[in-house]
Amino acid sequence: xxxxxxxxxxRELIEAALLFGILLQLINRQPSLLSMQxxxxxxxxxxxxxxxxxxxxxxxxxxxxxxxxxxEIVNACVLLIISGILLHTAWSYSVEQKLxxxxxxxxxxxxxxxxxxxxxxxxLYLQSMLFQPELFITNLFASxxxxxxxxxxxxxxxxxxxxxxxxxxxxxxVFLLAIFTGNMLSQSVQQLTQAEFLxxxxxxxxxxxxxxxxxLLGAVLNALIxxxxxxxxxxxxxYLLGIILIFLSPLWRxxxxxxxxxxxxx
Amino acid sequence: MNSIRSFILTGTLSVLILFNxxxxxxxYRSSMAEAEMLxxxxxxxxxxxxxxxxxxxLDKPVxxxxxxxxxxxxxxxxxxxxxxxxETLIGDGSPGFDFANFNSYRWRTFTRSVRSDYLIIVxxxxxxRFVLAENVILESLxxxxxxxxxxxxxxxxxxxxxxxxxxxxxQLLQVKKANDFKSVTLGHVPNELIQVIDSINSYVQRLxxxxxxxxxxxxxxxxxxxxPISALKIQLHNIATEAGYESENFLQLKSGVNRLQHLIxxxxxxxxxxxxxxxxxxxxxxxxxxxxxxxxAFYPVIEKKSQSLELEEMEIxxxxxxxxxxGDTFALETLLTNLLSNASLYTPPGGQLKVIIDADQKxxxxxxxxxxxxxxxxxxxxxxxxxxxxxxxxxxxSESATNGGGLGLTIVHHLAQLHQATVTVSESSLxxxxxxxxxxxxxxx
Numbered sequence: 001x002x003x004x005x006x007x008x009x010x011r012e013l014i015e016a017a018l019l020f021g022i023l024l025q026l027i028n029r030q031p032s033l034l035s036m037q038x039x040x041x042x043x044x045x046x047x048x049x050x051x052x053x054x055x056x057x058x059x060x061x062x063x064x065x066x067x068x069x070x071x072e073i074v075n076a077c078v079l080l081i082i083s084g085i086l087l088h089t090a091w092s093y094s095v096e097q098k099l100x101x102x103x104x105x106x107x108x109x110x111x112x113x114x115x116x117x118x119x120x121x122x123x124l125y126l127q128s129m130l131f132q133p134e135l136f137i138t139n140l141f142a143s144x145x146x147x148x149x150x151x152x153x154x155x156x157x158x159x160x161x162x163x164x165x166x167x168x169x170x171x172x173x174v175f176l177l178a179i180f181t182g183n184m185l186s187q188s189v190q191q192l193t194q195a196e197f198l199x200x201x202x203x204x205x206x207x208x209x210x211x212x213x214x215x216l217l218g219a220v221l222n223a224l225i226x227x228x229x230x231x232x233x234x235x236x237x238x239y240l241l242g243i244i245l246i247f248l249s250p251l252w253r254x255x256x257x258x259x260x261x262x263x264x265x266x
Numbered sequence: 267m268n269s270i271r272s273f274i275l276t277g278t279l280s281v282l283i284l285f286n287x288x289x290x291x292x293x294y295r296s297s298m299a300e301a302e303m304l305x306x307x308x309x310x311x312x313x314x315x316x317x318x319x320x321x322x323x324l325d326k327p328v329x330x331x332x333x334x335x336x337x338x339x340x341x342x343x344x345x346x347x348x349x350x351x352x353e354t355l356i357g358d359g360s361p362g363f364d365f366a367n368f369n370s371y372r373w374r375t376f377t378r379s380v381r382s383d384y385l386i387i388v389x390x391x392x393x394x395r396f397v398l399a400e401n402v403i404l405e406s407l408x409x410x411x412x413x414x415x416x417x418x419x420x421x422x423x424x425x426x427x428x429x430x431x432x433x434x435x436x437q438l439l440q441v442k443k444a445n446d447f448k449s450v451t452l453g454h455v456p457n458e459l460i461q462v463i464d465s466i467n468s469y470v471q472r473l474x475x476x477x478x479x480x481x482x483x484x485x486x487x488x489x490x491x492x493x494p495i496s497a498l499k500i501q502l503h504n505i506a507t508e509a510g511y512e513s514e515n516f517l518q519l520k521s522g523v524n525r526l527q528h529l530i531x532x533x534x535x536x537x538x539x540x541x542x543x544x545x546x547x548x549x550x551x552x553x554x555x556x557x558x559x560x561x562x563a564f565y566p567v568i569e570k571k572s573q574s575l576e577l578e579e580m581e582i583x584x585x586x587x588x589x590x591x592x593g594d595t596f597a598l599e600t601l602l603t604n605l606l607s608n609a610s611l612y613t614p615p616g617g618q619l620k621v622i623i624d625a626d627q628k629x630x631x632x633x634x635x636x637x638x639x640x641x642x643x644x645x646x647x648x649x650x651x652x653x654x655x656x657x658x659x660x661x662x663x664s665e666s667a668t669n670g671g672g673l674g675l676t677i678v679h680h681l682a683q684l685h686q687a688t689v690t691v692s693e694s695s696l697x698x699x700x701x702x703x704x705x706x707x708x709x710x711x
Contacts, residue, residue: 148414152283
């Protein structure tokens, strides 16, 4: 039970913590790429928590919709919105400072959505713990450990990226954002397939024997790079599409790639 | 992250927590595997014990622990069982460890074949063994979770202690005055800071030498430049006396020399009033008095152009407190003289000049205004730049073109900054012209 709780919590927390770590690095080290003032970061975190609580409360109303596929549909929509904002931020990138303000709101909105999605699942899980008083301490212990591991992973990533040369840090950050976007799109496709909005397609492979999705490492890799033991064609396509779109965007071409080129030339 | 302490503390604690908890999770997994083996051995021993019993002599049900059941089969016939055991065969009867579901629970089973016709099956509830093992393991892991705040506190103390010399150095530099050229010394200097302190001390010594040279240059330049110009002016006067008249070319030469003298004086003022020197001569000054003194000294110039100059002190508070600021007398006199000179220069003869002293709770204001041509809004920021001359025709008079050096307002701006004051330009209240408003921080008496 302890391990199951940790795996569940880690899957939710690491994703949000890593995204926050990457964005914080980009905000702090390269204001021209992403800009956000400190009080806006705090505001975003607060709005994320509030949104998560509201979303968790509304979840029972969503579930019966669309022939009881409401949960999957709503989840897929949230994932698509997150991917959409990420792509919009990357494609609306311009060296002009005028766009920085609107980019700041986009990032705020995206973090709020990520926190809402992951946070609501954690809240529902914690609520379910109340119905199992005999496992309360075990679950609480697991939650605290997962929270500590998730937060420290995000912070370590942020500190590591900040310790690198600005251009290298940015390149890795944008690369991780590209993977995150692919992951979000792939997950939304998975949710839509589960809701039978997309036709079920034969799985590409089954690597459960090598690394189970429900194992600790599987959960961490799922949060990090979107590891799926049994992906479908649609999922793989969505994953690759997300990554390619970020690398084609002006954020990479005009922002990071130019800085890297300048360094190589100098 | 701007603080070294925060960076090290966050980084250290994050790594510590991450690896500590990953180790704890790994420890939990291996301990659970160990516990599973122990429970399996327990089952094995139970079944071993059962083989020692004579089943045919037992007429009561076999008693086992609350979470364990037992079955003894002889040739497909259940001959003995514990109270909670089902009537059917547990599992498929193959010897060894296995899992089975009955009585609404999942059970871990061990089947042993004895003397070819007996089958002993011992089973234990998996959920109970799981909870039992987990409770024991979690209790052993609990200190690692509870210990994190303690570890964090200890790490924080160690980092703070380690960074103390850096903090002391920073505080020492913060309180060091601009005119303090003593070497920086710390009680105990760690190896990492030796080079930093040596470099700071070396820079301070070089700065002291540079400032000393600058001071000497300033004094030498004042003497070396003023003397030949004074001699030149005497020679000009003698030529004019001898010739009996002043030709157009002569007047231009005279005006050029006057301008050169003015420019040198202004340059020397700008040079003399460095922040370092200002710190030395800074004291409490009563503003009303210094304004009166400056106006009195400047009055001959005003009189020569038949201009009027009025000093107006606003009713500030009922207690008639003195308006005091921290400043340097020479610098403030220069500042006011420059503003008055500028106002007089650009105001036509017979014009009007006014100095207003005003204050509120936090600031003291001095406004110097005239009814001259005024300053275009586009030029109000530019006029404080060195050698900037107004492009406006209305402003350029023959006198201003001759006597304006382009440094007067730069000096005003520089001196205002030295006094932590601001200077702004606006429309004059005298119908037309410019108003220069100085805002000084008020000294509370």
